[in-house]
Amino acid sequence: MRGTLGYAFVLGGLLCAIFGAVVGIEGGLRRRPATRLWVERATTGFFLCMLGANLTMVWALVAHDFSVQYVSHVGSRSTPLVYTVVSLWSALEGSILFWGAILGVYLFAFARAQHDSRGRNVEMALGAMLGAATFFAFLIAGPANPFGPVSPVPPDGPGPNALLQNHILMVIHPPMLYCGYVGMTVPFGIAVAALLDGHLGEAWLNALRRWTLLAWTFLTVGIILGSWWAYAVLGWGGYWAWDPVENASFLPWLTATAFLHATMLQERRRVLTLWTMSLALASFALTVLGTFMTRSGIFNSVHSFTQSDIGPTFLVFLGVVVAVSIGLLAVRGPMLAPEDPLPGLASRETAILVNNLLFAALTFTILLGTVFPLVREAFFGVRVSVGAPYFNRMAIPLGIAVLFLMGVGPSLPWGRADAGTFQRQFLVPLAVGLAVLGGCLLAGLRGGAALTTFALGGFVATVTLRELFLPTFVRMREKGEKPWTSFARSAARARRRTGGYLVHLAVVLVFVAIAASQAYVQHTTGTLMPGQTLSLGGYTVRFTGLEEGADPHRRWVAARLDVTTPRGGHGTLAPRMNFYERSTDPVGSPAVASSAFDDLYLTLLAFNENGQGGSASFNMWTFPLVGWIWWSIPLFVLGALVAAWPKRRSVPVVSEGSTAAADAARGTA
Amino acid sequence: MALKRTTWLAVAALLIAGGALAFIALGDLGSNLVYYWTPAEMLDAGSKAYGATIRLGGVVQRGTIAWDSGHTELTFRVANDMTPTAKNVLVRVRETPPQMFREGIGVVVEGTFDKSQVFTSNRLMVNHSNEYRPPKPGEGDRWKNTLSSDTTSSARPK
Numbered sequence: 001m002r003g004t005l006g007y008a009f010v011l012g013g014l015l016c017a018i019f020g021a022v023v024g025i026e027g028g029l030r031r032r033p034a035t036r037l038w039v040e041r042a043t044t045g046f047f048l049c050m051l052g053a054n055l056t057m058v059w060a061l062v063a064h065d066f067s068v069q070y071v072s073h074v075g076s077r078s079t080p081l082v083y084t085v086v087s088l089w090s091a092l093e094g095s096i097l098f099w100g101a102i103l104g105v106y107l108f109a110f111a112r113a114q115h116d117s118r119g120r121n122v123e124m125a126l127g128a129m130l131g132a133a134t135f136f137a138f139l140i141a142g143p144a145n146p147f148g149p150v151s152p153v154p155p156d157g158p159g160p161n162a163l164l165q166n167h168i169l170m171v172i173h174p175p176m177l178y179c180g181y182v183g184m185t186v187p188f189g190i191a192v193a194a195l196l197d198g199h200l201g202e203a204w205l206n207a208l209r210r211w212t213l214l215a216w217t218f219l220t221v222g223i224i225l226g227s228w229w230a231y232a233v234l235g236w237g238g239y240w241a242w243d244p245v246e247n248a249s250f251l252p253w254l255t256a257t258a259f260l261h262a263t264m265l266q267e268r269r270r271v272l273t274l275w276t277m278s279l280a281l282a283s284f285a286l287t288v289l290g291t292f293m294t295r296s297g298i299f300n301s302v303h304s305f306t307q308s309d310i311g312p313t314f315l316v317f318l319g320v321v322v323a324v325s326i327g328l329l330a331v332r333g334p335m336l337a338p339e340d341p342l343p344g345l346a347s348r349e350t351a352i353l354v355n356n357l358l359f360a361a362l363t364f365t366i367l368l369g370t371v372f373p374l375v376r377e378a379f380f381g382v383r384v385s386v387g388a389p390y391f392n393r394m395a396i397p398l399g400i401a402v403l404f405l406m407g408v409g410p411s412l413p414w415g416r417a418d419a420g421t422f423q424r425q426f427l428v429p430l431a432v433g434l435a436v437l438g439g440c441l442l443a444g445l446r447g448g449a450a451l452t453t454f455a456l457g458g459f460v461a462t463v464t465l466r467e468l469f470l471p472t473f474v475r476m477r478e479k480g481e482k483p484w485t486s487f488a489r490s491a492a493r494a495r496r497r498t499g500g501y502l503v504h505l506a507v508v509l510v511f512v513a514i515a516a517s518q519a520y521v522q523h524t525t526g527t528l529m530p531g532q533t534l535s536l537g538g539y540t541v542r543f544t545g546l547e548e549g550a551d552p553h554r555r556w557v558a559a560r561l562d563v564t565t566p567r568g569g570h571g572t573l574a575p576r577m578n579f580y581e582r583s584t585d586p587v588g589s590p591a592v593a594s595s596a597f598d599d600l601y602l603t604l605l606a607f608n609e610n611g612q613g614g615s616a617s618f619n620m621w622t623f624p625l626v627g628w629i630w631w632s633i634p635l636f637v638l639g640a641l642v643a644a645w646p647k648r649r650s651v652p653v654v655s656e657g658s659t660a661a662a663d664a665a666r667g668t669a
Numbered sequence: 670m671a672l673k674r675t676t677w678l679a680v681a682a683l684l685i686a687g688g689a690l691a692f693i694a695l696g697d698l699g700s701n702l703v704y705y706w707t708p709a710e711m712l713d714a715g716s717k718a719y720g721a722t723i724r725l726g727g728v729v730q731r732g733t734i735a736w737d738s739g740h741t742e743l744t745f746r747v748a749n750d751m752t753p754t755a756k757n758v759l760v761r762v763r764e765t766p767p768q769m770f771r772e773g774i775g776v777v778v779e780g781t782f783d784k785s786q787v788f789t790s791n792r793l794m795v796n797h798s799n800e801y802r803p804p805k806p807g808e809g810d811r812w813k814n815t816l817s818s819d820t821t822s823s824a825r826p827k
Contacts, residue, residue: 026693107714357683357686361690363692364690364691365690368691368694368695368698369698370695371700381703382704383704383706384702384703384704384705385702385703385705385724386698386702386703386723387702387703389701390697390698390701393697393701394693394694394697499812519692525764525765526765527765577768584742586768586769588768604768605765605767605768606765606766606767606768606770607768617765619765
């Protein structure tokens, strides 16, 4: 019964999407403003249908309705309620259904936000987005239908993938990532509409940037949470493995980041319009590629849920997206805007241009390494994978170059630098960078890439803090305000600038944390009898014994260890091995002792209950500064919020049709 | 419309930079490939397999698990399948094996093969079946078997 209801919602969503896509594009091209109403209704319809389908699925999951196919795959009576609800996105079909719901929310929100703006581009943007929605609705209705009937109805199910119910991060990490992925649909629609329209006004560029920033923020948080999940749950002693699935999330992030920088050029001077639009389109295409790689089970990876036959459908959609994008850029692109020449070589503009080239190079090399095994297998039948050393050798130099530019770009003026720029802007930050380098060398740290990162980190942090607080100091001196008021007021006057620099600080934090945790990681392994100890990097652990226990959905064996930290602290850690009822293999839970300086990371490899008290084997790591990677999340979010927070409507009365005036008003934002 | 000289210069510079990047990337790619092979495929490859990074996948042949006297080095044979005549390779590992490691289980070892016909590995992974199916009738609680000590201790010295 619930299956039929859910499927009816899906079909309804599919119809709304097809109708809205056709009416929106067609009406927009023929300039029929009356169609707006129908596109908005179709959007609302799609939103409600997808919401209904998802709620129906959650209802079926919670009610343990095993007559619904998806529930019979991932449901289980012994799974705790929170993981039962979360299993909506714990396997292939459910995650695509959930994708549909997020898409519905985005489209509805976009339609509401643009409700008052006149212009055919809104119809066409909604039409293009509903075109993408058609594909996903088709996928849910056909190849990845989660609502299929099961006969005979089984009394119980296997429960969700054990790895996915092992940690609470699984509750928030996938939705964040999906919000990032799905969010790229909106910039795609906006860009397609601008190209179809042959015009990109200030307001439309503003919308494009805003919605990209929103998706970018979710994607950033999703990627960092994903690495945290890999670290805290998978227990192989790392957070990033250049796994195809990780790369799939990183690629659209790179193009979206490049886009956010390119729009500054687009806004200040009419340059690189086509390039900017290409980045917006590419971010969506890479999202689809990423989803294709993740969801079709084409890679042999821990993240891939299962083998399935939705791969070809995805490939066709990807082909359509790429073909439409290239076609539009080729045919309509030249209409967009006259290109101004670039100014002097030593300028902010050049720095942003180089930034974009570096991001493009990063995207290219990572994409190459990710899809190479697929191509090789498809054409030569040889199964290979590209090792992490390739990605590190390519990405580390490019990453360091990006970090360097983060210090250079903000120090250069728009237009043309004069002779005194170097002395005025670079001397102090460079001195700080060199001081950091000297300090590290004195402290006995070695390693080219890490030391370069630390020195550049010092340089960039100095530049960023100066750019953040210089306006504050000027206000304090000139107006005699208190420091905090002064900072808040200067930040409010230049929100995007302030937000951008906050994000830059977070990026520096991540760079330094990655460099330290990669270069100075220590690892040992050992088998201990109770009472024996193992030491690493100033930490000493003493194995005190094995412990067994049971939760409703699993049994576990934990090894208890007393920990002595390098700073004289004491504590206990208990790495575990969990045995899920329906899973063939045990799932390990590493135990981590975090501090601001480093993490002690312990996994239980094996245990033996025979003999005197039983022995246990451990993997032991210390990762310097690693926690700062995830502790940077609040700073990323704060920066994005400051940059994207809607401006209070200071111009309430805009007569109908005077979009040019509204454009001008918003253009100063 | 004639393009300006600077535009041509910029395009040429971009093309050269892009070409150089592709050249470096492809070269690097070639030297960092990891091959997925079964023992039979690797032995068939002959001398081509020497030195390359390989992920060797197969099953641990029965009765071949052995530790050296200091209990630091583990050797076992990885075979294509469970038949006694299946092609197999001697593997040497210096790592503590994971909990599930035992005779007859699927494993993936990453490392290199050389002329002495020994596969030296620094990474031993037990093949996660990634299968979450309900137990078949009569199978009982499989997870309880994994807790019993006879399976966990098989990799330990007696």
